[in-house]
Amino acid sequence: MEVIFKLKEGRRYTIGALDISGNKLGATNPVFTTEALQQVVTSPSLRRGAYRPEVDRFITGEAFATVALDAATEKLREYYGQMGYQNIQVEALRAPNFQTGAIAVTFKIQEGERFTVRSLDIQGNTKTRSTVIARELALSPGEVFDLARVRVSEARLRSTQFFKEVRLVPVPSPVPNQSDLRVIVEEGSTGSVSFGAGYSTVEQLVGFVEYSEGNFDFTNPEGWYRGGGQKFRVKLQAGSVSNAFEHSFEEPALWERELAVGYKIERRYTGYSSANYNVVNEGVGVYVRRRLFGNVEGRIAYDLRRVSVGDVTPTAPLDVQAEDGHPKTISSVTLSLTQDTRDEFNFPTKGSRLSLSEEIAGNGLGGSLDYFRTELRTGKWFLLSQTAEQTLGLIGRVGTIAGSGGNLPFYERFYLGGAYDMRGFDYNDVGAASTWDTTNGNQPVGGLTYGYLSAEYTIKAADNLRLAAFYDYGFVNKEAARFSLSEANSDVGVGLRILLGGAVMRLDFGFPLQTTINPATGAELNTGGMKFNFSFGTVF
Incomplete structure (x- = not known):
């Protein structure tokens, strides 16, 4: 019909x-x-x-x-x-x-009458202290009942990732022109004990055990040390090419003020950079961070590290051989500003993230090296269609290092290539011909300037599954502040994004497009066809 x-x-x-x-x-x-x-x-x-x-x-x-x-x-x-x-x-x-x-x-x-906040009524926090919730609110008793700031408060509470549900509602009070602000939360899971073994294309076979708690409270043994909003993490990792110990702690509101302080202790042995040497990096760091205004956060950190290179063979690059038996101490201060407006951390569909950092090493701070490292990172996400949550993400990074007479050790330089950026290339294999050592085969030794741009389209296939298609473009140049694109590399690919245990597992197949040519021989330095990359975590 x-x-x-x-x-x-x-x-x-x-x-x-x-x-x-x-x-x-x-x-x-x-x-x-x-x-x-x-x-x-x-x-x-x-x-x-x-x-x-x-x-x-x-x-x-x-x-x-x-x-x-x-x-x-x-x-x-x-x-x-x-x-x-x-x-x-x-x-x-x-x-x-x-x-x-x-x-x-x-x-x-x-128009009606103008209202102010009389009091806060916090409900549902069976684990989290009320003071932890109250300090995330953008308005307090006595202030104008600003509905825009109510929405900001709701977003802040969600971003802590302490709660499954968050609702803020005005409630009438017996006092004329005053309302109570009722905060209703449902506690979520914030801690985890995990262990296991796995494989990544960067670190190969690896086993680990880790304990982390995002809502830690060292003053509350009766509550299993939970509810204070502190962040605690300890991790042991051992693998075929690397092993590591990491511990970190953060108090997000020192003396109940909007001031976060934290520290980290770490030691990492790395052999995957090359088969002909290893690097041991160990150190401590402390930092202070604070929300300056709106979504902008400021951070200042001090790090003290010792880096040593060992087990160097005659086939290692000359830059690596130069560091054998000459450990370096690095004392640095890093200043950074970050603005984050993403609607979600694992699978953002809108918003942006912008980060600018300046690391100052030596130059009166002690240590073996003097340099200035400047880095800008940005990301922007667009919801193209509500159907299957189709999203376009654009990520850009640029950085340069000045100082140490241009002779910065290879392990402090910039690299691209692998699971976390240029996915059509092997780990660290992106760069201009001048960033390669060709005396003992073709081996990358990094550069003092880099730039990176990535466009990724994702589509929702299931609640915890996304399909992805991407394009990566980047360069690494030997000299400081040299932003030439003449020897840039690029790739395209497809992949999967799977949310497991609060972290995103990324499976990518990358295909190189633009590669680097050895000017002496005319041969490609960083090809090899399709690359498979497997990693965990959110990339920014």
Whole structure:
């Protein structure tokens, strides 16, 4: 049976004149004048990404759409809500002109009273201390009941990853023009004891045992040392080419202030860099970090490390042989700024992350080396379609090192290649011809400047599974501050992203496109066809 739908489209209506009524506060407060409120309606939302771009402004002369009118109405509620007007009511009254096809709209407002926060009512925290929850809130008793800051508080609590569910709701109180803020949480799993064996293309066969607790409390033995919001981790790892010990601790709110302090202790033996030498890296570090404003965090760290090179054979690169029997002590301070607006850590669909760091080694701090290491890292994610959560992620990095007369040891230089960046190449095998030692075969020795760009498209196949397609582009140059692209490398590939135990397992098949040519022989230095990479963790 054939069904035919006959449509009569009619005329297309546009947005006519816009007016505001009922805004009595505008008589004494300029932020509530008709002109100011019209600007709210015609401008993008204060909450970036809250509405689709095509409906995020309501302007005279543009096509009339009900969803855009609803968005404009909600933006007025949000605007008043930021000033503490919880009971604001907005009604959009339409007046169509059938001759011109324009629909005039009057936003009728009932402002209500301004509210402040009377008290906090925290519920459901059977494990986490109330003070830990309260310090994540962006508003406190006595302040204006800003609904925008309520949303920020909710996002902060979710980002701690302490809770399965988080809800913040205003609750009426017996005091006029005051409301209580009720915080309702459901505790989640924050600790893990894990052990096992596995294989990665970087570290090959490896076994490990690890204990971590993201909501640690060393003052609470009765509660199994949980609930204080501290971070504790210890890990032992042994493998066919490497072994390591790592321990770290962080107190996120020293003296109940918005100031985090932490330390780390580590020792790592690494043989996978090459079959003809090994590197032992051991040291301690302490740091202080603090949220400066909004989503921007500042961090200052001091690290003291000792690095030694051993078991060097005559076939090792000359730069490696030069370090044999000459251990170096590195004393450095690192300053960094980070902004993170991602909606999710493992599988982000929108938002961005930006990090700028400057490491200063030696130069009055002691140690064997003097250098300045500058690095910028950025990532941006776009939700292309709600269908199967199709997402595009763009990641960029750039860095350079100056100092030590340009003779920085090979283990402090920049490298690209392998599971964590250029996935179509072997580990550390990306770089200009000048970053390779060809005296004993072709072996990379790193450079003082690098750049990296990656585009990755993912599509949701199941709750904990994503399919991926990617393109990587990068360069490593020998000289400091040399950002030439003349010997850049690139690759394409496909992969899987599987969420296991809170970490993402990444399986990638990469295919090199642009490779590095040895100018003396005309042969490729870093080819070898398709590469398979297997790793855990989020890449940024």
